[in-house]
Amino acid sequence: AIVDRIRSELSAETKLPPPEGARPLAGKRAVVTAGPTHEPIDPVRYIANRSSGRQGFAIAEALAALGADVTLVAGPVTLPAPRNVRRIDVESAREMRQAVEDALPADIAVMVAAVADWRVAEEAPTKLKKDGASLPPLTLAENPDILAELSMHDRRPRLVVGFAAETDNVVDHASAKLARKGCDWIVANDVSGDVMGGADNRVHLVTAGGVEDWPDLPKSEVARRLADRIAKECA
Amino acid sequence: AIVDRIRSELSAETKLPPPEGARPLAGKRAVVTAGPTHEPIDPVRYIANRSSGRQGFAIAEALAALGADVTLVAGPVTLPAPRNVRRIDVESAREMRQAVEDALPADIAVMVAAVADWRVAEEAPTKLKKDGASLPPLTLAENPDILAELSMHDRRPRLVVGFAAETDNVVDHASAKLARKGCDWIVANDVSGDVMGGADNRVHLVTAGGVEDWPDLPKSEVARRLADRIAKECA
Numbered sequence: 385a386i387v388d389r390i391r392s393e394l395s396a397e398t399k400l401p402p403p404e405g406a407r408p409l410a411g412k413r414a415v416v417t418a419g420p421t422h423e424p425i426d427p428v429r430y431i432a433n434r435s436s437g438r439q440g441f442a443i444a445e446a447l448a449a450l451g452a453d454v455t456l457v458a459g460p461v462t463l464p465a466p467r468n469v470r471r472i473d474v475e476s477a478r479e480m481r482q483a484v485e486d487a488l489p490a491d492i493a494v495m496v497a498a499v500a501d502w503r504v505a506e507e508a509p510t511k512l513k514k515d516g517a518s519l520p521p522l523t524l525a526e527n528p529d530i531l532a533e534l535s536m537h538d539r540r541p542r543l544v545v546g547f548a549a550e551t552d553n554v555v556d557h558a559s560a561k562l563a564r565k566g567c568d569w570i571v572a573n574d575v576s577g578d579v580m581g582g583a584d585n586r587v588h589l590v591t592a593g594g595v596e597d598w599p600d601l602p603k604s605e606v607a608r609r610l611a612d613r614i615a616k617e618c619a
Numbered sequence: 620a621i622v623d624r625i626r627s628e629l630s631a632e633t634k635l636p637p638p639e640g641a642r643p644l645a646g647k648r649a650v651v652t653a654g655p656t657h658e659p660i661d662p663v664r665y666i667a668n669r670s671s672g673r674q675g676f677a678i679a680e681a682l683a684a685l686g687a688d689v690t691l692v693a694g695p696v697t698l699p700a701p702r703n704v705r706r707i708d709v710e711s712a713r714e715m716r717q718a719v720e721d722a723l724p725a726d727i728a729v730m731v732a733a734v735a736d737w738r739v740a741e742e743a744p745t746k747l748k749k750d751g752a753s754l755p756p757l758t759l760a761e762n763p764d765i766l767a768e769l770s771m772h773d774r775r776p777r778l779v780v781g782f783a784a785e786t787d788n789v790v791d792h793a794s795a796k797l798a799r800k801g802c803d804w805i806v807a808n809d810v811s812g813d814v815m816g817g818a819d820n821r822v823h824l825v826t827a828g829g830v831e832d833w834p835d836l837p838k839s840e841v842a843r844r845l846a847d848r849i850a851k852e853c854a
Contacts, residue, residue, distance in 0.1 A: 427786050428668045428733065428784060428810065429667070429668045430667055431660070431664065432657075432664070432665055432667045433663045433665070434663050434664075434665070435663075462697055498663070502749075510786045511784070511810075512736075513792075514761070522757045549663060551662050551745045551746045552745050557748075575662070575663065575746075
């Protein structure tokens, strides 16, 4: 009987969820994108951006901590996967779009990845050679707009949150993006101080109801606040 | 006296170099470049390549192990610095050229970095915006050719070794590169099997005397063999 009691208590500690109030997103499915995308020029070269993936990884972790069933679609980053999160690794914007599509249906989408707006129109099958004075024409093509597509999708998640990294006119650009993309919220990230890749973020939460200015916060704290706001919205 | 003796033996263990035979490059200065370069498009985007920096870091470590005084000029990579190596971190090809210049005079130069052949002619001061159908013209400009410049430098190192990552006609391209750049050796790296970033390398050592085909080897072993060859050459 004592053994049974110990077994039962161990089980309670390791298996049972925390009190219901702490898991307001239990039963909800979330898809989060994070990191940069890499757009190939040829087999060795690519266009990239300075996203570290840390903010998106932190949000995936924070949503999972509130009980959500989280799929994290990650561009090329060196971060470890957060606990209790299903991680799908991708490289290009087109691969990311497919992975987000595959993660539907979902209740919540938080598109944090810095998806390349453009890819190289024709990826070279072999390494481009430097050939005297002539430079290769690097013709660009527009990438799929994952946030806009998701906002118009026939399986649109109930809450679609986009991110905007801006160096200038942060809130104006973010408000315009909210309207243009058709998403519900934009988290506008002021990267004018070279915050991308750093430990802290200064963000503004732009919704139909207005703009909230959050102070400089560690990315983990931005993630927790955002997850709490999402939990309230989806209650 | 016993304390002195212990102190002396500790000192012998920790301070004195190994036997002279094992340090054939003692007193020689080497400069090694490693990793990719990042060429900025705007404050958040850049052109990169798949070099992991591991081969260059291994060569810096192997040269230092043979007693050389090594400066390692590293592009943006996530690797820890090898022991007993002076590491200088750079981002763009132009920064790398300056750091190599600052490391002269040197007896040995091993240019392993995958230096971008091109940079974006005009880096945008603020993040480029997607603006309907119009795509930004990505005009490229040729980067400095660090290997060729070093081979013609008035303080040219006695031994200048270049690397060539090739996806096709590996030895032909490398032999042409040797003649074109004016360096002494080219280590031609066959990346057709997506070796860049991997643990092994298949290389061919191209010199005025001919071509040696080395088998598939771990990058650390390629480094040790090359350092041994360099030590013989500089004896």
